[in-house]
Amino acid sequence: MAATKAAAFSAHVLTPMQERGRADSEAGKFGKAPKNCVVTGGTGFVGQRLVEMLVERGAERVVSFDIVPPADNVWRHPAIEYVVGDLCDPEAVERAVRGADCVWHNGACVGPYHPVELYGRVNVGGTQNVIAACRKHGVRKLVYSTSPSTRFTADAQDVDGLTEEELPKLPQAAYVQDYAKTKAEGELLVRAECDEALLTIAVAPHQVYGPRDNLFLPNMLEVAGLGKLRVFGDGKNRICFTYVDNYCHALILGERALYPGSPALGKFYIATDGETHPEPQGFCEFWKEMDKVFVSLGFASILAKFHLPAWFMLALGWLCDVAGSCVGRKFKLSKFAVRMLIMHRWFRIDAIKRDLGYHPLVGFEEGWTDTVGWFRQYWLPTFSASASGLTGDVARQTQRKIDIQSASALSGDKRD
Numbered sequence: 001m002a003a004t005k006a007a008a009f010s011a012h013v014l015t016p017m018q019e020r021g022r023a024d025s026e027a028g029k030f031g032k033a034p035k036n037c038v039v040t041g042g043t044g045f046v047g048q049r050l051v052e053m054l055v056e057r058g059a060e061r062v063v064s065f066d067i068v069p070p071a072d073n074v075w076r077h078p079a080i081e082y083v084v085g086d087l088c089d090p091e092a093v094e095r096a097v098r099g100a101d102c103v104w105h106n107g108a109c110v111g112p113y114h115p116v117e118l119y120g121r122v123n124v125g126g127t128q129n130v131i132a133a134c135r136k137h138g139v140r141k142l143v144y145s146t147s148p149s150t151r152f153t154a155d156a157q158d159v160d161g162l163t164e165e166e167l168p169k170l171p172q173a174a175y176v177q178d179y180a181k182t183k184a185e186g187e188l189l190v191r192a193e194c195d196e197a198l199l200t201i202a203v204a205p206h207q208v209y210g211p212r213d214n215l216f217l218p219n220m221l222e223v224a225g226l227g228k229l230r231v232f233g234d235g236k237n238r239i240c241f242t243y244v245d246n247y248c249h250a251l252i253l254g255e256r257a258l259y260p261g262s263p264a265l266g267k268f269y270i271a272t273d274g275e276t277h278p279e280p281q282g283f284c285e286f287w288k289e290m291d292k293v294f295v296s297l298g299f300a301s302i303l304a305k306f307h308l309p310a311w312f313m314l315a316l317g318w319l320c321d322v323a324g325s326c327v328g329r330k331f332k333l334s335k336f337a338v339r340m341l342i343m344h345r346w347f348r349i350d351a352i353k354r355d356l357g358y359h360p361l362v363g364f365e366e367g368w369t370d371t372v373g374w375f376r377q378y379w380l381p382t383f384s385a386s387a388s389g390l391t392g393d394v395a396r397q398t399q400r401k402i403d404i405q406s407a408s409a410l411s412g413d414k415r416d
Contacts, residue, residue: 013073015211017362017370018049021245024361025056033057033252034101034141040065040087040130041107045214046145046205048074050104050248055079057252065096066107068404087126094133102141102255105130105190108183111215112337113330116178123182124189131193139198142190143254146202148270148347150184152176156339160238161281164270164351177336187268194266199258202268203250206347210244210367211374217293218379219332224294225383229302233310233342235287238279240272240346243367246360247271253356262355269352276363283346284364296372297380313338 014022024030033054041047042064051064055077063081064070070082085092087107097103109122127144134142151167152159154174159167170188175181187202194200209217223229250271257264278284291303317335324330352358362370 014052015370015374017243017366018211018245021053021361022056025053025058030057030249030252031256033059034255035060036099036101037061038063038065038097038100038103040093040096040103040105040126041145042066043068043070043074043082044106044110045210045212046208046244046247047104047106048212049210049244050106050251051075051080053245053248053252063096063100065093087122087129090129090132093126093129094136097130097133097139098137100134100137100139102143102258103130103134103139104143104145104251104255106145106251108145108186109179112177112179112334114179119178119182120185123179124185127186127189131189131198134198135193141255141258142193142198142200143251143258144187144190144200144202145251146187146204146268147180147183148204148206148345149176149180150187150204152180152345156343158344159347160344161283161346161348163348164268167347176339191266191268196260199260199262200266201254201258201264203247203254203352204268204270205242205247205250206240206270206272206345208242208244208247210371211378213244213371217371217375220290221294221297221299221375221379222383223332224290224299224302225297227300229294230305231287231302231307232313232338233307235285235303235307237286237342238283238344238346239286240274240277240283241289241364241367242272243360243362243364243371245362246273246367249361250352250356250358253358257356264355267351267355269356269358270347270349271352271358271360272347272349273360273362273364273367274349274353276360276365278364282348286341289368293368293372297376310338310342313342 037054037059039047039051039062042051043066047066051062052075054062059079061079063083065083065085067084067086069084083096085096087093105127107126109118150170153168154176156176170184175184190200191202207216272282274282291301295301314335317333317338320331320333321335
């Protein structure tokens with residue numbers, strides 16, 4: 001495990017919406033963060049922004065613990081300590097959490113593209129190590145970043161406006177994908193540990209998006225930019241989104257809800273952009289909104305092109321899964337990906353509003369304007385320079401973390 005602690009500030013590049021949030025945070029609008037914080041997965045898309053927001057809200061020390069080293073352009077603030085370490089190394093985890101007032105456990109193998117064996121190793125085994133370290137060092141609070149896919153049925157039935165309480169209960173007999181299964185197992189471990197000595201909570205986003213996204217948007221945009229994307233099915237499937245700052249705000253509220261007698265203890269919650277969606281019940285039409293993003297970045301609209309039948313895409317996704325298993329690769333297109341792009345999946349957020357006092361800080365339209373602006377400035381030039389060499393593989397930003405985790409798993413040195 002290696003650690004660096006910056007002695008001075010470096011450039012902190014934020015988007016307009018994030019600058020607004022920073023100013024509000026520093027003005028004390030959202031209250032003060034705990035003094036000593038630890039964020040696992042702290043160099044990831046969500047984790048990096050959570051680290052920043054904790055500092056903006058007054059945390060005096062934030063440990064960012066991740067197997068992926070921090071990028072050159074991360075915020076080098078004196079309060080932030082970047083620690084490169086493995087969730088599957090108990091001693092490394094113990095060193096990271098020692099002295100923490102709260103641990104936000106965001107570190108995971110995220111999405112459908114990792115080797116199968118890594119999901120259990122990181123998402124379950126790594127979570128066990130975090131819990132054990134919190135117990136050993138007397139950490140009082142643990143906030144677990146979970147996924148609503150843990151509640152999707154194995155056959156991906158529609159989730160059309162359900163609340164947290166109305167969703168399938170864990171454990172399920174079967175899950176939609178290995179990621180969902182292992183995140184569910186990790187969540188159950190964390191929630192079961194909730195007692196007077198260690199207060200716990202699980203909070204999920206849904207289809208989180210925003211500046212620096214390295215999973216969802218890059219993979220969608222690459223296919224759209226190459227002119228290969230078509231609408232799957234009738235294109236009317238309903239979905240909800242979560243802007244990254246809204247999710248980080250919910251995670252911070254999760255810590256505040258951890259006190260004796262709180263109704264949130266050991267519970268599961270979902271945070272989304274809520275009533276700010278185009279439909280005030282809390283959803284939008286997925287393909288309609290994604291097409292706006294594509295066009296805003298200068299790509300051709302896909303709505304007027306022929307649609308691909310759902311049955312055909314499911315069959316093609318299955319073939320891609322079979323081909324990938326034969327050649328040892330994972331492709332953007334899979335049966336899981338197709339299911340996610342044709343099903344209704346939106347949630348009502350009554351419970352998190354009631355118990356945590358959550359409301360989205362950034363509205364849906366503001367969030368997407370902010371996100372498109374960032375991708376236009378930072379992602380689009382790199383895509384334009386390399387578009388001719390892209391294939392059906394996952395996006396480079398996604399693949400980088402997978403490669404680091406996989407290489408460490410194969411090295412046999414206890415590092416993930």
